[in-house]
Amino acid sequence: MYKAFKAVLALLVTFAITIPAVAVDVSWDMAMVGPADNKVVDGSVDGYRFGIGTDTDTPQPRVVANFDSICPDLTAGTNELRVAVVIDFGDQTQAPEGETAPESKTACVVVPAGSSSADALAKAAEIRSESGLICGIDGFPATECAAEATVGDITGYRYWGFYTSDPSADPVPISMEAEAVSDVEESSNLLLWAVLTLAVTIFVFVTIRRRLSKN
Incomplete structure:
Protein backbone atom coordinates (compact mmCIF):
# COMPACT_ATOMS: atom_id res chain seq x y z
CA MET A 1 0.00 0.00 0.00
CA TYR A 2 2.83 2.37 0.86
CA LYS A 3 4.50 1.85 -2.54
CA ALA A 4 1.18 2.37 -4.31
CA PHE A 5 0.67 5.61 -2.40
CA LYS A 6 4.07 6.93 -3.48
CA ALA A 7 3.28 6.09 -7.10
CA VAL A 8 -0.04 7.95 -6.92
CA LEU A 9 1.66 10.92 -5.26
CA ALA A 10 4.26 11.13 -8.02
CA LEU A 11 1.52 10.97 -10.65
CA LEU A 12 -0.49 13.76 -9.01
CA VAL A 13 2.53 16.06 -8.71
CA THR A 14 3.50 15.44 -12.34
CA PHE A 15 -0.06 16.22 -13.47
CA ALA A 16 -0.18 19.46 -11.50
CA ILE A 17 3.18 20.67 -12.79
CA THR A 18 2.54 19.89 -16.46
CA ILE A 19 -0.83 21.62 -16.91
CA PRO A 20 -0.54 23.26 -20.36
CA ALA A 21 -0.95 26.98 -20.88
CA VAL A 22 -3.62 28.21 -23.29
CA ALA A 23 -2.81 29.81 -26.61
CA VAL A 24 -4.70 33.00 -27.40
CA ASP A 25 -5.43 33.92 -30.98
CA VAL A 26 -4.72 37.53 -31.96
CA SER A 27 -6.21 36.87 -35.43
CA TRP A 28 -3.12 37.14 -37.65
CA ASP A 170 -13.25 38.83 -33.23
CA PRO A 171 -9.64 39.60 -32.28
CA VAL A 172 -8.42 39.35 -28.71
CA PRO A 173 -6.44 42.37 -27.43
CA ILE A 174 -2.85 41.57 -26.46
CA SER A 175 -3.58 42.73 -22.89
CA MET A 176 -6.29 40.07 -22.64
CA GLU A 177 -3.87 37.48 -24.01
CA ALA A 178 -1.43 38.24 -21.20
CA GLU A 179 -4.23 38.12 -18.62
CA ALA A 180 -5.42 34.75 -19.91
CA VAL A 181 -1.95 33.23 -19.63
CA SER A 182 -1.53 34.74 -16.16
CA ASP A 183 -4.88 33.28 -15.02
CA VAL A 184 -3.88 29.81 -16.22
CA GLU A 185 -0.53 30.02 -14.44
CA GLU A 186 -2.21 31.16 -11.21
CA SER A 187 -4.78 28.35 -11.41
CA SER A 188 -2.00 25.83 -12.02
CA ASN A 189 -0.11 27.03 -8.95
CA LEU A 190 -3.22 26.81 -6.75
CA LEU A 191 -3.97 23.30 -7.98
CA LEU A 192 -0.37 22.25 -7.37
CA TRP A 193 -0.46 23.44 -3.76
CA ALA A 194 -3.84 21.78 -3.20
CA VAL A 195 -2.54 18.47 -4.53
CA LEU A 196 0.64 18.66 -2.46
CA THR A 197 -1.30 19.55 0.70
CA LEU A 198 -3.64 16.60 0.17
CA ALA A 199 -0.72 14.30 -0.55
CA VAL A 200 1.15 15.33 2.61
CA THR A 201 -2.00 14.85 4.70
CA ILE A 202 -2.52 11.35 3.31
CA PHE A 203 1.16 10.55 3.81
CA VAL A 204 1.04 11.55 7.49
CA PHE A 205 -2.15 9.54 8.01
CA VAL A 206 -0.71 6.42 6.36
CA THR A 207 2.57 6.72 8.30
CA ILE A 208 0.81 7.04 11.66
CA ARG A 209 -1.49 4.13 10.84
CA ARG A 210 1.44 1.90 9.89
CA ARG A 211 3.25 2.69 13.13
CA LEU A 212 0.14 2.01 15.21
CA SER A 213 -0.43 -1.30 13.44
CA LYS A 214 3.12 -2.39 14.32
CA ASN A 215 2.47 -1.66 18.00
Missing part, protein backbone atom coordinates in the same frame (compact mmCIF):
# COMPACT_ATOMS: atom_id res chain seq x y z
CA ASP A 29 -2.78 34.52 -40.39
CA MET A 30 0.35 33.95 -42.45
CA ALA A 31 -0.64 34.74 -46.04
CA MET A 32 -0.46 31.82 -48.46
CA VAL A 33 0.18 34.17 -51.39
CA GLY A 34 2.20 37.33 -51.86
CA PRO A 35 0.73 40.83 -51.45
CA ALA A 36 0.38 41.24 -55.23
CA ASP A 37 -1.85 38.16 -55.44
CA ASN A 38 -3.97 38.79 -52.35
CA LYS A 39 -7.21 40.65 -53.10
CA VAL A 40 -8.37 42.88 -50.26
CA VAL A 41 -11.95 43.21 -49.07
CA ASP A 42 -13.56 46.07 -47.23
CA GLY A 43 -12.28 46.13 -43.65
CA SER A 44 -9.15 44.12 -44.40
CA VAL A 45 -6.16 44.35 -42.08
CA ASP A 46 -2.82 43.59 -43.75
CA GLY A 47 0.26 43.11 -41.59
CA TYR A 48 3.97 43.17 -42.36
CA ARG A 49 6.70 42.18 -39.90
CA PHE A 50 10.44 42.32 -40.50
CA GLY A 51 12.56 39.70 -38.81
CA ILE A 52 14.35 36.39 -39.07
CA GLY A 53 12.07 33.61 -40.23
CA THR A 54 12.88 29.91 -39.83
CA ASP A 55 11.18 26.68 -40.86
CA THR A 56 9.30 26.58 -37.56
CA ASP A 57 8.95 30.19 -36.48
CA THR A 58 8.07 33.38 -38.31
CA PRO A 59 7.55 36.54 -36.25
CA GLN A 60 4.08 38.08 -36.43
CA PRO A 61 3.14 41.77 -36.23
CA ARG A 62 2.86 42.94 -32.62
CA VAL A 63 -0.11 45.21 -33.29
CA VAL A 64 -3.56 43.71 -32.75
CA ALA A 65 -5.35 43.10 -36.04
CA ASN A 66 -8.47 45.12 -35.29
CA PHE A 67 -9.70 47.32 -38.13
CA ASP A 68 -12.12 49.31 -35.97
CA SER A 69 -9.41 50.31 -33.50
CA ILE A 70 -6.85 51.14 -36.20
CA CYS A 71 -9.13 53.01 -38.61
CA PRO A 72 -12.31 53.95 -36.70
CA ASP A 73 -13.21 56.95 -38.89
CA LEU A 74 -12.12 55.71 -42.32
CA THR A 75 -14.82 55.98 -44.99
CA ALA A 76 -14.95 54.87 -48.60
CA GLY A 77 -17.02 55.73 -51.64
CA THR A 78 -18.76 53.56 -54.19
CA ASN A 79 -16.55 50.76 -55.53
CA GLU A 80 -13.88 51.56 -52.96
CA LEU A 81 -12.45 49.43 -50.17
CA ARG A 82 -11.08 50.40 -46.76
CA VAL A 83 -7.84 48.72 -45.67
CA ALA A 84 -5.79 49.01 -42.49
CA VAL A 85 -2.07 48.41 -42.96
CA VAL A 86 0.17 47.42 -40.04
CA ILE A 87 3.94 47.71 -40.49
CA ASP A 88 6.11 46.24 -37.73
CA PHE A 89 9.81 46.90 -38.32
CA GLY A 90 10.80 44.14 -35.90
CA ASP A 91 13.21 43.83 -33.00
CA GLN A 92 16.39 45.88 -33.00
CA THR A 93 18.34 42.71 -32.23
CA GLN A 94 17.37 41.35 -35.65
CA ALA A 95 18.01 44.54 -37.60
CA PRO A 96 20.89 44.58 -40.10
CA GLU A 97 24.18 45.77 -38.65
CA GLY A 98 24.38 49.54 -38.45
CA GLU A 99 20.65 50.08 -38.96
CA THR A 100 17.97 51.09 -36.48
CA ALA A 101 14.53 49.53 -36.66
CA PRO A 102 11.87 52.28 -36.78
CA GLU A 103 8.81 52.25 -34.56
CA SER A 104 5.85 50.23 -35.78
CA LYS A 105 3.29 52.19 -37.78
CA THR A 106 -0.27 51.81 -39.00
CA ALA A 107 -1.95 53.40 -41.99
CA CYS A 108 -5.53 53.66 -43.19
CA VAL A 109 -5.98 53.64 -46.95
CA VAL A 110 -8.80 53.50 -49.47
CA VAL A 111 -8.28 51.56 -52.69
CA PRO A 112 -10.46 50.77 -55.72
CA ALA A 113 -12.45 47.53 -55.66
CA GLY A 114 -10.36 44.67 -57.01
CA SER A 115 -7.12 46.03 -55.56
CA SER A 116 -4.43 43.84 -54.03
CA SER A 117 -2.61 44.07 -50.74
CA ALA A 118 0.39 45.35 -52.69
CA ASP A 119 -1.74 48.25 -53.95
CA ALA A 120 -2.79 49.08 -50.40
CA LEU A 121 0.79 48.89 -49.11
CA ALA A 122 1.99 51.19 -51.90
CA LYS A 123 -0.44 53.84 -50.65
CA ALA A 124 0.72 53.38 -47.05
CA ALA A 125 4.50 53.36 -47.45
CA GLU A 126 7.46 53.54 -49.81
CA ILE A 127 8.34 50.09 -51.12
CA ARG A 128 11.61 48.64 -52.40
CA SER A 129 11.22 45.29 -54.14
CA GLU A 130 13.13 42.81 -56.26
CA SER A 131 11.45 40.27 -58.55
CA GLY A 132 8.16 40.77 -56.74
CA LEU A 133 9.68 40.27 -53.27
CA ILE A 134 9.32 43.10 -50.76
CA CYS A 135 12.85 44.01 -49.69
CA GLY A 136 12.37 47.29 -47.85
CA ILE A 137 9.54 49.40 -46.47
CA ASP A 138 10.09 53.10 -45.86
CA GLY A 139 13.82 52.60 -46.38
CA PHE A 140 14.23 49.70 -43.96
CA PRO A 141 16.34 47.75 -44.41
CA ALA A 142 18.43 50.03 -46.58
CA THR A 143 19.94 47.59 -49.06
CA GLU A 144 19.67 43.90 -48.19
CA CYS A 145 16.88 41.64 -49.45
CA ALA A 146 15.95 38.38 -47.69
CA ALA A 147 19.52 37.89 -46.50
CA GLU A 148 20.56 34.86 -44.47
CA ALA A 149 21.22 35.87 -40.88
CA THR A 150 22.02 34.44 -37.46
CA VAL A 151 21.15 36.12 -34.17
CA GLY A 152 21.87 34.11 -31.05
CA ASP A 153 20.51 30.60 -31.63
CA ILE A 154 18.19 31.73 -34.45
CA THR A 155 19.33 31.13 -38.02
CA GLY A 156 17.14 31.89 -41.00
CA TYR A 157 16.37 34.57 -43.55
CA ARG A 158 15.74 38.18 -42.62
CA TYR A 159 12.72 39.35 -44.58
CA TRP A 160 9.29 40.99 -44.52
CA GLY A 161 6.60 38.49 -43.54
CA PHE A 162 3.11 39.15 -44.90
CA TYR A 163 0.01 38.51 -42.78
CA THR A 164 -3.71 38.98 -43.25
CA SER A 165 -6.68 39.11 -40.93
CA ASP A 166 -10.28 38.05 -41.47
CA PRO A 167 -12.48 41.17 -41.07
CA SER A 168 -15.21 38.99 -39.54
CA ALA A 169 -12.91 37.65 -36.81
Whole structure:
Protein backbone atom coordinates (compact mmCIF):
# COMPACT_ATOMS: atom_id res chain seq x y z
CA MET A 1 0.00 0.00 0.00
CA TYR A 2 2.83 2.37 0.86
CA LYS A 3 4.50 1.85 -2.54
CA ALA A 4 1.18 2.37 -4.31
CA PHE A 5 0.67 5.61 -2.40
CA LYS A 6 4.07 6.93 -3.48
CA ALA A 7 3.28 6.09 -7.10
CA VAL A 8 -0.04 7.95 -6.92
CA LEU A 9 1.66 10.92 -5.26
CA ALA A 10 4.26 11.13 -8.02
CA LEU A 11 1.52 10.97 -10.65
CA LEU A 12 -0.49 13.76 -9.01
CA VAL A 13 2.53 16.06 -8.71
CA THR A 14 3.50 15.44 -12.34
CA PHE A 15 -0.06 16.22 -13.47
CA ALA A 16 -0.18 19.46 -11.50
CA ILE A 17 3.18 20.67 -12.79
CA THR A 18 2.54 19.89 -16.46
CA ILE A 19 -0.83 21.62 -16.91
CA PRO A 20 -0.54 23.26 -20.36
CA ALA A 21 -0.95 26.98 -20.88
CA VAL A 22 -3.62 28.21 -23.29
CA ALA A 23 -2.81 29.81 -26.61
CA VAL A 24 -4.70 33.00 -27.40
CA ASP A 25 -5.43 33.92 -30.98
CA VAL A 26 -4.72 37.53 -31.96
CA SER A 27 -6.21 36.87 -35.43
CA TRP A 28 -3.12 37.14 -37.65
CA ASP A 29 -2.78 34.52 -40.39
CA MET A 30 0.35 33.95 -42.45
CA ALA A 31 -0.64 34.74 -46.04
CA MET A 32 -0.46 31.82 -48.46
CA VAL A 33 0.18 34.17 -51.39
CA GLY A 34 2.20 37.33 -51.86
CA PRO A 35 0.73 40.83 -51.45
CA ALA A 36 0.38 41.24 -55.23
CA ASP A 37 -1.85 38.16 -55.44
CA ASN A 38 -3.97 38.79 -52.35
CA LYS A 39 -7.21 40.65 -53.10
CA VAL A 40 -8.37 42.88 -50.26
CA VAL A 41 -11.95 43.21 -49.07
CA ASP A 42 -13.56 46.07 -47.23
CA GLY A 43 -12.28 46.13 -43.65
CA SER A 44 -9.15 44.12 -44.40
CA VAL A 45 -6.16 44.35 -42.08
CA ASP A 46 -2.82 43.59 -43.75
CA GLY A 47 0.26 43.11 -41.59
CA TYR A 48 3.97 43.17 -42.36
CA ARG A 49 6.70 42.18 -39.90
CA PHE A 50 10.44 42.32 -40.50
CA GLY A 51 12.56 39.70 -38.81
CA ILE A 52 14.35 36.39 -39.07
CA GLY A 53 12.07 33.61 -40.23
CA THR A 54 12.88 29.91 -39.83
CA ASP A 55 11.18 26.68 -40.86
CA THR A 56 9.30 26.58 -37.56
CA ASP A 57 8.95 30.19 -36.48
CA THR A 58 8.07 33.38 -38.31
CA PRO A 59 7.55 36.54 -36.25
CA GLN A 60 4.08 38.08 -36.43
CA PRO A 61 3.14 41.77 -36.23
CA ARG A 62 2.86 42.94 -32.62
CA VAL A 63 -0.11 45.21 -33.29
CA VAL A 64 -3.56 43.71 -32.75
CA ALA A 65 -5.35 43.10 -36.04
CA ASN A 66 -8.47 45.12 -35.29
CA PHE A 67 -9.70 47.32 -38.13
CA ASP A 68 -12.12 49.31 -35.97
CA SER A 69 -9.41 50.31 -33.50
CA ILE A 70 -6.85 51.14 -36.20
CA CYS A 71 -9.13 53.01 -38.61
CA PRO A 72 -12.31 53.95 -36.70
CA ASP A 73 -13.21 56.95 -38.89
CA LEU A 74 -12.12 55.71 -42.32
CA THR A 75 -14.82 55.98 -44.99
CA ALA A 76 -14.95 54.87 -48.60
CA GLY A 77 -17.02 55.73 -51.64
CA THR A 78 -18.76 53.56 -54.19
CA ASN A 79 -16.55 50.76 -55.53
CA GLU A 80 -13.88 51.56 -52.96
CA LEU A 81 -12.45 49.43 -50.17
CA ARG A 82 -11.08 50.40 -46.76
CA VAL A 83 -7.84 48.72 -45.67
CA ALA A 84 -5.79 49.01 -42.49
CA VAL A 85 -2.07 48.41 -42.96
CA VAL A 86 0.17 47.42 -40.04
CA ILE A 87 3.94 47.71 -40.49
CA ASP A 88 6.11 46.24 -37.73
CA PHE A 89 9.81 46.90 -38.32
CA GLY A 90 10.80 44.14 -35.90
CA ASP A 91 13.21 43.83 -33.00
CA GLN A 92 16.39 45.88 -33.00
CA THR A 93 18.34 42.71 -32.23
CA GLN A 94 17.37 41.35 -35.65
CA ALA A 95 18.01 44.54 -37.60
CA PRO A 96 20.89 44.58 -40.10
CA GLU A 97 24.18 45.77 -38.65
CA GLY A 98 24.38 49.54 -38.45
CA GLU A 99 20.65 50.08 -38.96
CA THR A 100 17.97 51.09 -36.48
CA ALA A 101 14.53 49.53 -36.66
CA PRO A 102 11.87 52.28 -36.78
CA GLU A 103 8.81 52.25 -34.56
CA SER A 104 5.85 50.23 -35.78
CA LYS A 105 3.29 52.19 -37.78
CA THR A 106 -0.27 51.81 -39.00
CA ALA A 107 -1.95 53.40 -41.99
CA CYS A 108 -5.53 53.66 -43.19
CA VAL A 109 -5.98 53.64 -46.95
CA VAL A 110 -8.80 53.50 -49.47
CA VAL A 111 -8.28 51.56 -52.69
CA PRO A 112 -10.46 50.77 -55.72
CA ALA A 113 -12.45 47.53 -55.66
CA GLY A 114 -10.36 44.67 -57.01
CA SER A 115 -7.12 46.03 -55.56
CA SER A 116 -4.43 43.84 -54.03
CA SER A 117 -2.61 44.07 -50.74
CA ALA A 118 0.39 45.35 -52.69
CA ASP A 119 -1.74 48.25 -53.95
CA ALA A 120 -2.79 49.08 -50.40
CA LEU A 121 0.79 48.89 -49.11
CA ALA A 122 1.99 51.19 -51.90
CA LYS A 123 -0.44 53.84 -50.65
CA ALA A 124 0.72 53.38 -47.05
CA ALA A 125 4.50 53.36 -47.45
CA GLU A 126 7.46 53.54 -49.81
CA ILE A 127 8.34 50.09 -51.12
CA ARG A 128 11.61 48.64 -52.40
CA SER A 129 11.22 45.29 -54.14
CA GLU A 130 13.13 42.81 -56.26
CA SER A 131 11.45 40.27 -58.55
CA GLY A 132 8.16 40.77 -56.74
CA LEU A 133 9.68 40.27 -53.27
CA ILE A 134 9.32 43.10 -50.76
CA CYS A 135 12.85 44.01 -49.69
CA GLY A 136 12.37 47.29 -47.85
CA ILE A 137 9.54 49.40 -46.47
CA ASP A 138 10.09 53.10 -45.86
CA GLY A 139 13.82 52.60 -46.38
CA PHE A 140 14.23 49.70 -43.96
CA PRO A 141 16.34 47.75 -44.41
CA ALA A 142 18.43 50.03 -46.58
CA THR A 143 19.94 47.59 -49.06
CA GLU A 144 19.67 43.90 -48.19
CA CYS A 145 16.88 41.64 -49.45
CA ALA A 146 15.95 38.38 -47.69
CA ALA A 147 19.52 37.89 -46.50
CA GLU A 148 20.56 34.86 -44.47
CA ALA A 149 21.22 35.87 -40.88
CA THR A 150 22.02 34.44 -37.46
CA VAL A 151 21.15 36.12 -34.17
CA GLY A 152 21.87 34.11 -31.05
CA ASP A 153 20.51 30.60 -31.63
CA ILE A 154 18.19 31.73 -34.45
CA THR A 155 19.33 31.13 -38.02
CA GLY A 156 17.14 31.89 -41.00
CA TYR A 157 16.37 34.57 -43.55
CA ARG A 158 15.74 38.18 -42.62
CA TYR A 159 12.72 39.35 -44.58
CA TRP A 160 9.29 40.99 -44.52
CA GLY A 161 6.60 38.49 -43.54
CA PHE A 162 3.11 39.15 -44.90
CA TYR A 163 0.01 38.51 -42.78
CA THR A 164 -3.71 38.98 -43.25
CA SER A 165 -6.68 39.11 -40.93
CA ASP A 166 -10.28 38.05 -41.47
CA PRO A 167 -12.48 41.17 -41.07
CA SER A 168 -15.21 38.99 -39.54
CA ALA A 169 -12.91 37.65 -36.81
CA ASP A 170 -13.25 38.83 -33.23
CA PRO A 171 -9.64 39.60 -32.28
CA VAL A 172 -8.42 39.35 -28.71
CA PRO A 173 -6.44 42.37 -27.43
CA ILE A 174 -2.85 41.57 -26.46
CA SER A 175 -3.58 42.73 -22.89
CA MET A 176 -6.29 40.07 -22.64
CA GLU A 177 -3.87 37.48 -24.01
CA ALA A 178 -1.43 38.24 -21.20
CA GLU A 179 -4.23 38.12 -18.62
CA ALA A 180 -5.42 34.75 -19.91
CA VAL A 181 -1.95 33.23 -19.63
CA SER A 182 -1.53 34.74 -16.16
CA ASP A 183 -4.88 33.28 -15.02
CA VAL A 184 -3.88 29.81 -16.22
CA GLU A 185 -0.53 30.02 -14.44
CA GLU A 186 -2.21 31.16 -11.21
CA SER A 187 -4.78 28.35 -11.41
CA SER A 188 -2.00 25.83 -12.02
CA ASN A 189 -0.11 27.03 -8.95
CA LEU A 190 -3.22 26.81 -6.75
CA LEU A 191 -3.97 23.30 -7.98
CA LEU A 192 -0.37 22.25 -7.37
CA TRP A 193 -0.46 23.44 -3.76
CA ALA A 194 -3.84 21.78 -3.20
CA VAL A 195 -2.54 18.47 -4.53
CA LEU A 196 0.64 18.66 -2.46
CA THR A 197 -1.30 19.55 0.70
CA LEU A 198 -3.64 16.60 0.17
CA ALA A 199 -0.72 14.30 -0.55
CA VAL A 200 1.15 15.33 2.61
CA THR A 201 -2.00 14.85 4.70
CA ILE A 202 -2.52 11.35 3.31
CA PHE A 203 1.16 10.55 3.81
CA VAL A 204 1.04 11.55 7.49
CA PHE A 205 -2.15 9.54 8.01
CA VAL A 206 -0.71 6.42 6.36
CA THR A 207 2.57 6.72 8.30
CA ILE A 208 0.81 7.04 11.66
CA ARG A 209 -1.49 4.13 10.84
CA ARG A 210 1.44 1.90 9.89
CA ARG A 211 3.25 2.69 13.13
CA LEU A 212 0.14 2.01 15.21
CA SER A 213 -0.43 -1.30 13.44
CA LYS A 214 3.12 -2.39 14.32
CA ASN A 215 2.47 -1.66 18.00
